[in-house]
Amino acid sequence: MKKRSTPAKKEVIKLLKSSESAMSQEMIEEKVKGKMDRVTIYRILNSFCEDGIIHRILSDEGKYYFALCMDCEPEEHTHDHFHFRCLTCQKVECLPEQVNVELPEGYKKKNATGWITGYCNNCN
Amino acid sequence: MKKRSTPAKKEVIKLLKSSESAMSQEMIEEKVKGKMDRVTIYRILNSFCEDGIIHRILSDEGKYYFALCMDCEPEEHTHDHFHFRCLTCQKVECLPEQVNVELPEGYKKKNATGWITGYCNNCN
DNA sequence: ATATTATTGCAATATAGTTGCATTAAAAGA
DNA sequence: TCTTTTAATGCAACTATATTGCAATAATAT
Numbered sequence: 101m102k103k104r105s106t107p108a109k110k111e112v113i114k115l116l117k118s119s120e121s122a123m124s125q126e127m128i129e130e131k132v133k134g135k136m137d138r139v140t141i142y143r144i145l146n147s148f149c150e151d152g153i154i155h156r157i158l159s160d161e162g163k164y165y166f167a168l169c170m171d172c173e174p175e176e177h178t179h180d181h182f183h184f185r186c187l188t189c190q191k192v193e194c195l196p197e198q199v200n201v202e203l204p205e206g207y208k209k210k211n212a213t214g215w216i217t218g219y220c221n222n223c224n
Numbered sequence: 225m226k227k228r229s230t231p232a233k234k235e236v237i238k239l240l241k242s243s244e245s246a247m248s249q250e251m252i253e254e255k256v257k258g259k260m261d262r263v264t265i266y267r268i269l270n271s272f273c274e275d276g277i278i279h280r281i282l283s284d285e286g287k288y289y290f291a292l293c294m295d296c297e298p299e300e301h302t303h304d305h306f307h308f309r310c311l312t313c314q315k316v317e318c319l320p321e322q323v324n325v326e327l328p329e330g331y332k333k334k335n336a337t338g339w340i341t342g343y344c345n346n347c348n
Numbered sequence: 349a350t351a352t353t354a355t356t357g358c359a360a361t362a363t364a365g366t367t368g369c370a371t372t373a374a375a376a377g378a
Numbered sequence: 379t380c381t382t383t384t385a386a387t388g389c390a391a392c393t394a395t396a397t398t399g400c401a402a403t404a405a406t407a408t
Contacts, residue, residue, distance in 0.1 A: 102353095102354080102406085103354075103355095104353095104354055104355065104404085104405050104406070105405075105406095106354090106355065106356085106404080106405070108355080108356075109355090125395080125396080126395090136356080136357085137356070137357050137358075138357095138396095139356080139357070139358080139396090139397080139398090140355080140356055140357075142395095142396065142397075143355080143356080143397090144355095146397095147355095158284055158285070158286055160282055160335070160337050161282070162282055162286045162364085162394095162395085163394095163395070164395085164396085182325050184327070184331065187334060195325065195327070195328075197325050197326060199338060199340075201306050201319065201321050201338065201340055202321060203308070203319070203340065203342070204319075204345065205345065206344070206345030206348070207308065207342060207343065207344055207345055207348075208342045208343045208348045209340055209341075209342040210311060210341050210342040210343065211284070211340070211341045211342070212338070212339065212340045212341070213284050213338070213339050214323060214325065214336070214337070214338040214339070215336065215337050215338070216323075216325055216327065216333055216335070216336045217333075217334050217335045217336070218327070218331060218332045218333040218334040218335070219331065219332045219334065220330070220331055221328065221329065221330030221331055224330070224331075224332045226375090226384095226385080227385075227386095228373090228374050228375070228384090228385055228386065229374075229375095230373085230374070230385090230386060230387085232386080232387075233386090249364080249365080250364090260387080260388085261387070261388050261389075262365095262388095263365090263366080263367090263387080263388070263389080264386080264387055264388075266364095266365065266366075267366090267386080267387080268386090270366095271386095286363095286364080286395090287363095287364070288364085288365085
């Protein structure tokens with residue numbers, strides 16, 4: 101199942117590259133309205149996630165956000181950093197700080213996410 | 225709008241009290257099957273949340289979990305602690321550790337949540 | 349230029365949760 | 379105890395977010 105390059109994919113990746121923050125499907129749909137179907141956006145995003153080009157983060161309000169992978173190496177593909185969502189402008193950002201928690205005896209960690217909501221520097 | 229005590233509410237609160245971990249609507253529905261409607265469960269849970277009797281946490285898979293409030297005081301009702309979800313038994317627990325992150329200059333924190341997924345002491 | 353099959357669009361479906369409305373039943377008052 | 383008031387409930391319908399099936403389209407290899 102070799103992946104193909106299509107106008108729709110180029111459009112979406114261009115969008116994500118030009119965005120300084122993570123985007124939800126909804127935000128992306130807004131931007132590419134008329135150029136492609138809703139479902140196509142979902143499928144493209146999922147495909148990029150599979151390939152490790154972008155990562156998918158479920159926000160504290162239950163929606164997925166997507167962002168380019170920055171410092172990921174193919175072998176060690178983790179995104180255990182904190183995310184910030186601005187309650188005013190809805191901007192979602194990856195924070196540099198890693199999630200690091202002491203688990204009770206006998207517990208094994210597989211994955212970790214952290215969300216901070218609040219107001220960004222432009223919105224307070 | 226004074227709240228009333230009903231058999232359904234008693235049933236739900238009893239369940240949450242007897243559970244050592246947080247429960248999703250689905251888990252609760254499973255337990256009270258036949259005794260009340262799906263919608264009633266949702267409404268009861270929301271009502272309890274409003275009253276500060278329980279707290280609602282959105283898990284990293286996008287579902288709400290509910291748990292009794294333990295150390296909450298009416299004035300300072302926060303739940304900025306980490307939560308753990310076991311990938312095998314689906315148990316959700318509140319971890320003692322607080323979420324504490326340094327935000328970039330000019331950002332204001334309103335709320336914070338953290339999720340760790342993995343395997344609990346019974347499941348690995 | 350042709351064949352193969354990944355990708356797309358559209359309709360339908362899945363999942364989690366909410367809303368409207370008529371009916372039922374707590375609890376306060378007579 | 380009986381009435382009255384209105385919160386709570388059950389049912390159906392709806393919303394929002396995301397996925398699946400399938401036929402049509404189009405990107406790549408030959």
